[in-house]
Amino acid sequence: MTTTLPGRTTVPAGAPLALHPDRLLPADPGVRGLARQLYDEVRDLPIVSPHGHVPAQLLLDDEPFTDPTSLLLQPDHYVTRLLHASGVPLEDLGVGRGPLPEAQARAAWRLLCRHWSVFRGTPVRLWFDAELHDIFGVRTRPSEDTADELYDVVAARLADPDLRPRALLRRFRIDVLATTDDPCDDLAAHRALREQPDVTTRVVPTFRPDAYLEAGRPGWAAQVDRLGRAADTDASSYDGFVAALESRRRHFVEHGAVSSDHSHLDIGTEPMDPADARRVHALALRGEATPSETLAYRRHLLLEMARMACDDGLVMTLHPGSLRGHHDPTTRRFGADTGHDIPVTAEYTRALRPLLERYGTHAGFHLVLFTLDATVFSRELAPLAGFYPSVFVGAPWWFLDNPSDIRGFQHAVTETAGFSRLSGFIDDTRAFCSIPARHDMSRRLDAGFLAGLVAEHRLDLDEALETVRGLSVDQPRRVFKL
Amino acid sequence: MTTTLPGRTTVPAGAPLALHPDRLLPADPGVRGLARQLYDEVRDLPIVSPHGHVPAQLLLDDEPFTDPTSLLLQPDHYVTRLLHASGVPLEDLGVGRGPLPEAQARAAWRLLCRHWSVFRGTPVRLWFDAELHDIFGVRTRPSEDTADELYDVVAARLADPDLRPRALLRRFRIDVLATTDDPCDDLAAHRALREQPDVTTRVVPTFRPDAYLEAGRPGWAAQVDRLGRAADTDASSYDGFVAALESRRRHFVEHGAVSSDHSHLDIGTEPMDPADARRVHALALRGEATPSETLAYRRHLLLEMARMACDDGLVMTLHPGSLRGHHDPTTRRFGADTGHDIPVTAEYTRALRPLLERYGTHAGFHLVLFTLDATVFSRELAPLAGFYPSVFVGAPWWFLDNPSDIRGFQHAVTETAGFSRLSGFIDDTRAFCSIPARHDMSRRLDAGFLAGLVAEHRLDLDEALETVRGLSVDQPRRVFKL
Amino acid sequence: MTTTLPGRTTVPAGAPLALHPDRLLPADPGVRGLARQLYDEVRDLPIVSPHGHVPAQLLLDDEPFTDPTSLLLQPDHYVTRLLHASGVPLEDLGVGRGPLPEAQARAAWRLLCRHWSVFRGTPVRLWFDAELHDIFGVRTRPSEDTADELYDVVAARLADPDLRPRALLRRFRIDVLATTDDPCDDLAAHRALREQPDVTTRVVPTFRPDAYLEAGRPGWAAQVDRLGRAADTDASSYDGFVAALESRRRHFVEHGAVSSDHSHLDIGTEPMDPADARRVHALALRGEATPSETLAYRRHLLLEMARMACDDGLVMTLHPGSLRGHHDPTTRRFGADTGHDIPVTAEYTRALRPLLERYGTHAGFHLVLFTLDATVFSRELAPLAGFYPSVFVGAPWWFLDNPSDIRGFQHAVTETAGFSRLSGFIDDTRAFCSIPARHDMSRRLDAGFLAGLVAEHRLDLDEALETVRGLSVDQPRRVFKL
The missing domain is CATH 1.10.2020.10 (uronate isomerase, domain 2, chain A)
Structure with missing residues (x-):
């Protein structure tokens, strides 16, 4: 008797690798039959990917891997x-x-x-x-x-x-692909890509200003300076900085962006008095602001992002709750995003109250809330999305994008907020080749979940068919204004 | 291909609306067969509704809707x-x-x-x-x-x-119906109702003193004054106020009340020194108490409610964790209870320790703990109810009264505390016509859960039959002393 | 119609007690068939119990119960x-x-x-x-x-x-049994036990220093004194105390110990400056340290335990999050461990960062994290164990060692961290006769979980067979260095 935990696999070489057509569908034969019927409805629909990390340059260059x-x-x-x-x-x-x-x-x-x-x-x-x-x-x-x-x-x-990038883009039937970009990016690659006749995918940039909002981080002053230059504005004052952010958002909108993306440890949105904001901006540029001042300033700026979204129409997506770079020796040696960003608890009800009291019912404002803390799906996110017309619950993300967390999410959110308040799936991946597999998994799980509702006579089959189609394509298009 | 998320439904007019007899029972055919057998045992039992919001006046007037x-x-x-x-x-x-x-x-x-x-x-x-x-x-x-x-x-x-209220009351087979009432209510409607020969339902008031315990809220002084007048007591001193609360509780008990209901943001129960309580009461009447003083005073008064419950026998139900009126503009325009009370995390282990150390083993004291934070079912509530003879775990409530949260609750609580520590279902509704459907859903889910235990050979069928009957009627009667 | 919640059972005397061979296996017939096949693979394997509370003396005495x-x-x-x-x-x-x-x-x-x-x-x-x-x-x-x-x-x-203890030990096929012991224990019982020819079970002590790390508790000074005497070292200084702890750990290692076990309310591991540690040690011995000083000192000492583990190789297990002795009147009358230790939320990501930044990638260091707060399995523990080679996720424990929490754990942890980061089951029991039933339940649930993965075509059957064997015996041996 041999075992392999973890270590070397002892399975005979040559064990086959196969994909079962029913994989990830529920095991009960009756429910599986329904799930198959629902899955068949969406398996070949195009992919809409409104949030991810494939670089536009990769598609522009179109070099073989x-x-x-x-x-x-x-x-x-x-x-x-x-x-x-x-x-x-x-x-x-x-x-x-x-x-x-x-x-x-x-x-x-x-x-x-x-x-x-x-x-x-x-x-x-x-x-x-x-x-x-x-x-x-x-x-x-x-x-x-x-x-x-x-x-x-x-x-x-x-x-x-x-197998080149553009050929894969076609083969994967990706209708829309969002990239993630620095606010100073001139988006030349996106511009150039739009002129390629063989690229029919709509490739859109995403405005990701995290680093510019964290005035307590080393190097912030240099980034403010860069932003000012990109926007052709003096960003050394608070008012100039806000104007520069507005200007760069406009630049993104002009280049097809549909959303801005925000990942901070928390999502407090308490406003600052403008005089305080001006003072802290100046202090932080000189490296003299306290941690509590820069924290308050970041929360204020996040609220400002919502204000700007009401004006320029960018969908706002929030991804809080990841403690980045948990193992500092690894960060120093290998850089960021090397596998040790670890989740912490996240809080939305109180944190978003200032933002939602101001902008929560603003016509056209869309706020998509993601989480790494599955406990908030039922406790906070579904109740918020079940009242505010601006709020949508983002799909299970990162550590939660697995079958059981997705199933938990489906129950937790839809039983309070229904299906209409879901963002639809996002893959959020830099692994280009995994995009179809990720969306396919999501569709299988949607089909399985809806099949369960039909099997328990909680939904009629025609409704389930309509719903599974909506979740796969229409819902992300509507939520992300595509 | 059309979809409907959200917007207009495109299903053909005339799609049928039907209720499948097996709805909400588990999909597996074997388990469903067992569940049917268990559900048949309870489907026609009368309804015991020990917590809700149907007004007594509606039943007294008996006007057509x-x-x-x-x-x-x-x-x-x-x-x-x-x-x-x-x-x-x-x-x-x-x-x-x-x-x-x-x-x-x-x-x-x-x-x-x-x-x-x-x-x-x-x-x-x-x-x-x-x-x-x-x-x-x-x-x-x-x-x-x-x-x-x-x-x-x-x-x-x-x-x-x-279709008049009293006719529905009979048709719904409601044996007991609890209302929710202001401590100053003279309960005349309840008294009058008891004299109507065609009302065989036991309609009982519930003592709900929330507003009187929140000394930091605008208008508190006026409410204290009202309470004092209702109790014919000078409530301007702390001692008089406590006496007035005791007096009004007695009034409720005399009119058939079996419980007091409490909904605050948290359920801290730290006692205050009596001298401090007197001082804060006086300060708060003058609007001069600080927020931390009125918070401490509310926690002290909640502890006092438990003390009174040990004396007068009212069951104490706690519903913490809802941040009321999240969107202030909506509250101002449309009033309270308009769909934007949003849950926050709740804590019971530490908060209730002072109360339970004093009264947790008091003979006859019953404390029913509800929550909007499903994480506490297994972590805090079941362990507390699994030791203290006074503590019962309230049924999943409000945002949690849906099939998946109810199933989660069933597992989380019973696998630590068994079935005997459950309150039984409460509907907590002001939607009169939904009462039978809500209790029916609960009975179906109880049947399904117990069927699963039998199917996995964790319980014998005779035990499951006995348990499902107990949960539907006997358990709420016992816990709420009906 | 009679019911029994709670009170007296009314089932006829003589109702049979039987154990169904398929108990705890999934209800779906197809999945159950697979689960049976997997369970058959492990039902008769020996038991490895790396954490529990059966006293060595019981086995040495071998008296009839x-x-x-x-x-x-x-x-x-x-x-x-x-x-x-x-x-x-x-x-x-x-x-x-x-x-x-x-x-x-x-x-x-x-x-x-x-x-x-x-x-x-x-x-x-x-x-x-x-x-x-x-x-x-x-x-x-x-x-x-x-x-x-x-x-x-x-x-x-x-x-x-x-039915004597040693006969049961053989009958239960217990290969390894860990006890839990005071650092001052001379381990004479363990030594004597090893010389009994009829005891083939490897009975190993476990170093449990909780009380010695809590400098704020009454009686701490006396315990420090005892420890110093046991280690033949003057423990009245911080340096002597640390040396005494190191010495007692060595004593345990020499007597076969493989792990140290730690249960504190939280698991903060922030280091103290050595000068501060010396100062607080001295203050605490005189009963003059503040609660925040003794808390900081305990966190520092927990970090020291990890340092020592890197040197002496003892596996470190952490069991935070239990508020011990919730009902003080019961503790005073009946002692500790009398049923009212109640869980609270637990936090690992931030608390363990100092420890993991220092020792998280140290070759040979093993840290097994247990919890009473099921929300951290997916949010914190699986992500930590999915990066740090030292970190393993402890099996569901205490209030979580029931079928539904075990199933939740299996999904929550393996879908992020796979099977190789699990500790394998521990029974943690003082109920000697329940050991086989507890391990059997765990094996049945492992088989059922893996059967579900095979039924959904997420794993091949040969892989599931290999995995279920690994979980039952090889994984606990590897993680606990047995």
Whole structure:
């Protein structure tokens, strides 16, 4: 008797890799039949991806992907973090670096295959299976023994023209793809991309000003200066800074942006007296503001973002509750987004009250609330979205984008707020090849959830069919004004 | 392909509205068979409703209901909040007003039917279906096209004598119905009602002193004065105020009350030194107490309520954790209870320690703990109820009275505290016609839960049958001393 | 129609007590078939119990158990707390006392049987059923009418030599059993036990220094003194105290200990400046340290425990979040561990950051995190264990060791961190006879969970078989270095 927790898999080399057509549908045969019917309705619909991290430049360049490791392993902190937990040093995986020399890339790939069993039960495994199977034609389960063979298969496939970024964009049937961008970005890549006749996907930028709102962080003054220059405005005063932010938002709107995205540890939105805001802005530029002053200033600026959204129409998405860079030695060595951003509790009811009292019923204002704290779905988010016409509940995200948390979310939110207050799925991924698998998982789970409601006679079948179609495409279009 | 999220339903007019006999029972055929057997045992038992908001005066007057909108739509914030979230102004729904002129009532009803799809997945939909089907004989699903027809059907039915309040009370087989009342209420309506020979339901008042315990709220001094006059006691001193509360509780007990109900943002119960209590009472009457003083005073008074309960036997129910009136502009225009009370985290373990150390093992003291924060069911409430003979876990309430939260509650509480520590279902509703549907949903879910335990061989069938009967009627009678 | 909530069971005497072979396996027939196959793979594997409370002396003495009540009722606060909640005084149950005179023991047993229905739905009922059935041959359900008969059956059986502690140890197939011990314990019982040829179980002590780290508690100075004497070191200085702790840990390691166990209200690990630590140590010995100083000192000492673990290799287990002795009058009368330790929210992300930044990637360091707050499984524990090679998620514990919380845990943790980051099951029990039933429940639930993954085509069957074996035995061996 052998076991593999964690360590090496002992399954015979050559174990098959297959995708069952009913995967992720409910096990009960009656419910599964209904779920299949609902899933068939949406499986081939185009993808709308209103929030993600694929860079526009990648699509503009349209270069072939270099190798399996730099495409599928190195940049994906979902993958590297679990290998790290299993004792694999991040440097052996090329984290924080570009494409590796062939021998190193292959060695890193072997580490992945050798530890394949550690992904059992996780959505990473489901996405990875789907990518290997559907995009690269792999039919063998990764293991130490099959690692080199698989590397060769994927590497060979990457040389094909139909595996280039734009070809994949078409093949994935992505109708809309949002990128995430610095407010100072000139968006030239987006502009250029719009002129490519073979790119029919609507690629839109997203305004992500987090760093500019955190006046207590090192380097903030330099960023304010950069922003002022980008906006051709003197941002050294509070009023100039706000004008610069407004100007850059306009620039984004002119380049097709539909939303601004905000990720801070909390989402307090208490207003500051303008005189105080001016004073703290000046102090912070000189590095003399206290932590409580810069915190209050950030909360005030987040409220300002909502005010601007009422004017320029950008949908506002909030993603609080992640303590970034938990293990400082790793951040210093490998950079940000290396697998140790850890969630904390999040609070929305009190934090958003100032914002919602001011703008919560403003016509056309859309506020999409994401969370890493699943307890707020039923306690805070659904009740807020069930009253305020501006508020939508963002899909389960990051650590919550797995089958059980998605199922919990479906129950927790819809039983208070129905289906009309959901944002629809977002993939939020930098792993380009995983986009179809992620949306497919979401559609399967939507179908399964609705099938359960039909099976319990809580919804008629025609209503479930209409609802599953709405969730897949129409709802994200409506919420993100696409 | 059309979708409806949210907006107008496109389902063909004339889609049928039906109630499946197995609705809300588990989908697995084997478990469903067991659940049916358990549900059959309780489906026709009388209703015990120990906490709700139907006014006694309604039953005393026994006037016909005016129209569908004022009966089913205007007063029900579960319904109006989701319409508001969908962009329907509250004024168009007649929120905060009495019966509307016919044209406006009909227009509001059309808005409801037009947005019928936004209730999919929510319990409101289930209750509404049951009311329309069972009480009003409706067999057509609401939609924009069927709105007028349905309005006419319901309006015509309302003219029938068997749709008057008392007739419904009998038809619904309500054995006990608790109202919620101001401590200054003379309870004349309750007294008069007891003399009506055709009212066999036991209608009992509930002592609800929230406003009198919040010394920091505007108007508190006037309420203290009112209370003093109602009790024929000078309530301007702390001792007189406490005596007045005791006196009014006695008045309630003499008029059949079995419980006092308490809803504050938190449930701290730290005692104050009597000298401090006297000082803060005097300061607060003059509007000179600080917020922290009035908070401490409220916590002290809540502890006093427990002391009085040990003396006069009223069951004490606590409903903390709702931030009332989140959107102040709506409160100012439409009043309280208009759909934007939003939950916050709640804490019981530390907050109740002073109260439970004093009175937790007092013979005959009953404390029923409700929550809007589902995380405390397993973490705090079940462990407390699993030790203190006075503590019972209140049924899932308000935002939690839906199938998935009820199922979560059943697991979370019973696997630590068993069934004997549950309060039994409460409907807590002001929507009179929804009472049978709400209790029926609860019985179906109890049957389904117990069927699951039997199917997994965790309970024998005879035990499940005994338990489901106990939960439906005997347990609320025992916990609420009925 | 009769009911039993709570009160007396009315089921006819003589109702059978049986254990269904499929108990706790999923109800769906297809999933159950898979679950049976997986459970068969592990049902007969030996038991590894790396954390519990059976005293080594019990095994060394190997005396027959005295009577049913002192074996199965008096010491088990899972049982006595629910009886207490049902109105049975703890003194009538002999809580806090040794074996009772026959008449009292029998009377207490009758109280248990009379209130048998209050355990419905709880795991206590499942464990108790299994113990009565498998160990004592009982085939009749406890009730008031069968109480005396059952008492006699169990009492008679206890006289058999094969019911002595060591015989049970063999019969239960316990490969490893950890005890929990005071740092001053000389571990003579463990030493002597190792020389008994008929004890093939590896019985290992566990270092539990809680009381020594709480410098604010009454009696701390005396304990420091005791520790110094046990370590032959002057512990009156901070440096001497730390040296004494190191020395006692070495003593434990030399006697086979593999872990240290820590239960404090929170798990802050902020370091203190050594000068401050020296100052607070001295102040606290004189009873002059403030609560905030002793709190900071405890957090510093917990960090020191991690430092020592990196040196001596003891696995560190943390069990925060229980407010001990909620009802002080009961503690004063009956002692600790009498059923009213009540959970509070727990926080890990921020609290452990200082510890993990220092030691989180130290080779060989193992930190197992337990919780009573189920919300942290997905929000904090799985993300931490999914990055840090030192961190493992402890099995659901205490109030969470029931089927639904275990199922919630399985989803919440594995979908983020896979199976390789789990500690494997721990029983943490002082109820010796319940050990096999607890591990069996865990294996059944593991089998059911994995069967669900296979049924939804998220895992292949060969992988599930390998995983269920790993969880049962290999994973606890690896995590606890056994």
